[in-house]
Amino acid sequence: MSDRFMPETAEDAREIVRWAAAEHEPLEIVGRGSKRALGRPVQAGHRLDLSRLAGVEMYEPAELVLTVLAGTPIAEVERLVADNGQELAFDPMDYGPLLGGAAGDGTIGGVIAANLSGSKRLKHGAARDHILGLEAISGRGEKFKSGGRVVKNVTGYDLPRALCGSWGTLAVATRITLKVLPRAETEASVLLRGLDGAAATAAMTAALGSSAEVSAAAHLPAGVVECCGEDAAGLAGAATLLRLEGFGPSVDYRFETLRRLLADHGAVERIEAEASRRLWSAIRDVKPFAASNDMVWRVSLAPTAGAGFAEDLASRMGCSSYLDWSGGLVWLALPGDDPQAHEVRAAIARAGGGHATLMRAPEPVRAVSDVFQPQPGPLAALAARLKEQFDPHGVLNPGRMVAGG
Template identity: 55%
Template sequence: MSLLVPATPDEVAASVAEAAQLRTPLSISGLGSKAQLGAPWNAARRLDLSALKGVTMYEPEELVVSALAATPIEDIEAMLAAKGQELAFEPMSFGALYGTGPGSLGGCLMANVSGPRRIKAGAARDHVLGVKGVNGRGEAFKAGGTVVKNVTGYDLSRGLAGSFGTLAVVTELTFKVLPRAETTATLALAGLAPKRAVEALCLAMGAPVDVSGAAHLPSFAANALGFAGPVTLLRLEGFAPSVDERFDRLALSLKPFAKAERLDGAASIALWRAIRDVAPLAEPRDKIIWKISVAPTAGPPVAATIGKVYPGEALFDWSGGLVWLALTPDCGPDSGAELIRGAIAVHGGGHATLVRAPAEVRAATRVFQPQPPALKALSQRLKAEFDPFGILEPGRMQAEV
């Protein structure tokens, strides 16, 4: 595989234009933190964007930041924290799962990452304001801008979210930022079974207390983070008096479930960072990891259905709607895909992504949820418009696209 390392956005455009002319497929990487996510394939060339680093604009008063695609998320977060600000969608790091380094700002959008705060703030696509990039013809483009209300028609910046580089190569991005919470506290309920825990989480989400994190850790995941048994967790953020008042109200409403305990400050922050990065399930490294998205109340029964056939460990986030599932390597030739997607269909629908597995397993399994015919047809039309020669990450997400 030959390596292309453009130093500027113009060089990115030239590299893609040459590949388009030669009909040479490209794999695209920033800092390589998500290289193991998706179907593996052998590209003739790899477009390495790691030289495109640096903040190009930061206006704290306007709550907006722009940076080149390979700028490490950790650098962005440190800069924002110094001004009392943050990326509100709480982008997860794949470092614990893959043993890699920090992710990039471009990869953040391409994978549409988020964290526990998604239930309140959304994902990367909900915070991107503008992008600059190159389509599959090698043509540079700009979409969006540096303010929130700047879009009429198709929102291309958001449309690229979650495309994993299959539609365009993004070279620069602009995100809105928000003030960082002054105080964070976590309400913990011990000893609940998953179904009962999700009932408590859903009750809390419906209460006027502005919950910003809602997760349940069964015993395995809870023990990995220092708890004695299963624990159900709810996060409150904001000004200290408000957090205190909302905590008391929430503890009272959840009294029928269990006695509420409180974690504050650094302990609360570290706990939610571990949940964000799925750290309790990361070891041992040969475990197969699935990310399952369903309706919140469907999370426990989906996990239970799978557990009857393939024993594993789970972590429930997003009030039960996100199930991180760790299975042993002997969970079948398809890593449990047929069983998992069948369970999802029975319990109301959703989607499952194979996040961690050996390359040979990912090559033999549909890593991303198979698309229904109408959505697949739309994806094919978008691919044809953005990348008519099919050179950008062909087959990484869906074999037909």
């Protein structure tokens, strides 16, 4: 059979998976391929391309519910909801530029498979927190449905959340129902200049603990913010940023609240709406590191540990980094051709624990690396049992997350 399948219906996709399971022929599952360079290289001779399984099946703005086919471009979905004054509040990041591809080329299925989120995860959570229902095909070639079209739907196991972040190794999603939220009327960003990591963490923690309803908090050291180019809002040097969204008078009031609260951290400046949106998009999509050839890591740990972790590695390896999620997310760029996984994960242990994912590296490096954080024995055993239940023949994206799995 062909080495590339492009089904136009869910039933076509099911027949392909059934054939693969019967013949023990592994499949690489892709949408438009924007994340193929992320994760371990898939060990498959056939590709299941879902880009033709696309379209909006149901959108009810008044009910804040959207149902789309998995191959629908995420850019198309975001335009649709924006035209109705709404948004995907989990703010999905775009890996395209970081991985050397085009911007806006991902699909909604890829968003769910990778459990994407952006800087606003602090307030709204990740993709898994916004999924209401899912239709998918297991590695046995069996169609199943979980969830529904309302927030309070209860149907037993929460399979949609389980499949989020599984990178297509458990099932092939075909139809996805999401909740959407009203889009903020306007926004502004609070700017503090010249803080080091510890001071920035203190400022972000104070802001998040206040009544100001901060939706995003980041710290970009000197030399990093300038790499955002025209999206940097003319900034230079270290920048600590706090995002405020909502109605105009509310944003103004909350800005003044933070200006008073953070006065001990230096002069408080304001970045207005359009410049603020561009800057946060650049932070979300890792634009500071997109143009380099560095290895890039995504590290999640306790927010109060982020700055110390970054400084620890900078002193040992001379790397660049910046903080998002108030320090709970560290983007790390390492020069050279060695991802130094052992050193990165040892630093995480010294920082009190967390996990690291190698987001950008050449294919030969990814093929021999633990791209995703190795799981403890009991958790790895649980993941293996889950894989056995959903994909007993190992035909869906084998090797993507772990060697031989």
